Amino acid sequence: MPSLTVVHSEWIKMRSLRSTVGSLVAIPLLTVGLSALVCFFVKPAKIESPDFDPLELSFYGLSFGQVAAISFGTLVFSQEFHHSGLRVWLSAVPRRGVLYGSKMAMTGSVVLAVGLLSGFTTLLLGQALIGEAGIGITDTGALRAAVGSGIYLALMALFAAGLTALLRSGVAVLGVLIPFLLLVPFIFTDLASGVGKYLPNRAGQLLAQQDPQGPIGPWAGLGVTALWVGAAVLAGWFAISRRDA
Numbered sequence: 001m002p003s004l005t006v007v008h009s010e011w012i013k014m015r016s017l018r019s020t021v022g023s024l025v026a027i028p029l030l031t032v033g034l035s036a037l038v039c040f041f042v043k044p045a046k047i048e049s050p051d052f053d054p055l056e057l058s059f060y061g062l063s064f065g066q067v068a069a070i071s072f073g074t075l076v077f078s079q080e081f082h083h084s085g086l087r088v089w090l091s092a093v094p095r096r097g098v099l100y101g102s103k104m105a106m107t108g109s110v111v112l113a114v115g116l117l118s119g120f121t122t123l124l125l126g127q128a129l130i131g132e133a134g135i136g137i138t139d140t141g142a143l144r145a146a147v148g149s150g151i152y153l154a155l156m157a158l159f160a161a162g163l164t165a166l167l168r169s170g171v172a173v174l175g176v177l178i179p180f181l182l183l184v185p186f187i188f189t190d191l192a193s194g195v196g197k198y199l200p201n202r203a204g205q206l207l208a209q210q211d212p213q214g215p216i217g218p219w220a221g222l223g224v225t226a227l228w229v230g231a232a233v234l235a236g237w238f239a240i241s242r243r244d245a
Contacts, residue, residue, distance in 0.1 A: 011106055014076060023072040024110065027153060028118040031065030035122045039129035054135050055145050058126025059208035062149055065118060066201065067178055069111055069153045073160035076107050077236075078170025100165070100240050104158060104233060111157040115150030122149070141210040141218070148207035148222055155222075159200060159229045165236030200228040 014020045038060040123146045127134035135142055163173045181201045197203060197214055204225035207218035216224065 011110070014106065014110070017075070017079065020072060020075045020079075023068050023075055024114060026068035027065050027072070027111065027114050028121065030068050031059075031061045031118040031149075031153075032121050032125065034061030034064050035059060035126050036061075036129060039126045052133070053210050054127060054130055054133060055123075055141050055208055055210040058130065058134075059122055059145060059149060059205075061122065062152070062205060062208055063182065063201070065115075065153060066156045066181070069115070069157040070160040070177060070181075071174065072111060073107055073157035074164045074170040074173050076103065077161050077164035078173075081168045081170075100237050104161060107161050108154045108158050112150055112154035115153035116147065117150075118153070119146040119149035122146070135210070139210075141207075144218060145208045145210075148218065152204045152207065152222060152225065155204065155225050155229045156200070159225075159232050162229065162232030162234070162236035166232070166239045168239070198224055200225045 035058055039058055042057070123137065123142060127136070127142075137143055137146070160173055160177060163177065164170055167173055181199070197216065203216065203221035206212040206214070206216065206221035209218070212218055212221070
């Protein structure tokens, strides 16, 4: 179980490191910035397309924002596996469950707050840039996309954090997870249209479409992502609780 005192100490540790702060700041910069650029420069061609989706266009940067969220979750944990950091960590708070839960709670809550801010900014700015073809926040899927994208970014940060706790290597997690999420569905198109719909990123990002088609809906897709994350967090806890510091 997380402890508020330990969560606060983890927050102080996180904000004292430029690498973690930089990756956290990159979440809104990539999510909002790239989405705005695409809406501004690509909108004429997209609007004329028969499958034009104003939500999907305005949340184009979400795929890149998730890279920053994954980097943040990885960095928060990987720092503990350098220079006997885990041993110092455990000597300060011997209860591993409290430590692990507090670190996860801090990681998820910080990215959730930044993600929600990014989600609403992306929606409002993107639809304003799209113009007359855009939608309002009360239209179908708009509020769901803004809130869901924040939850999705937090889940991806926790996914990376759990895998880092399991593998004890930020390099390994970033080297495997980012190419797997970004490249595999595009290289193997059959995978993207079949089993690939149940990959954590493909399923979770359905919420950024106004009318997603397929076997699962947007909230169910986010639930699929949460199952992946739950498995990674549990695996990370098993590794932390069993291994020597």
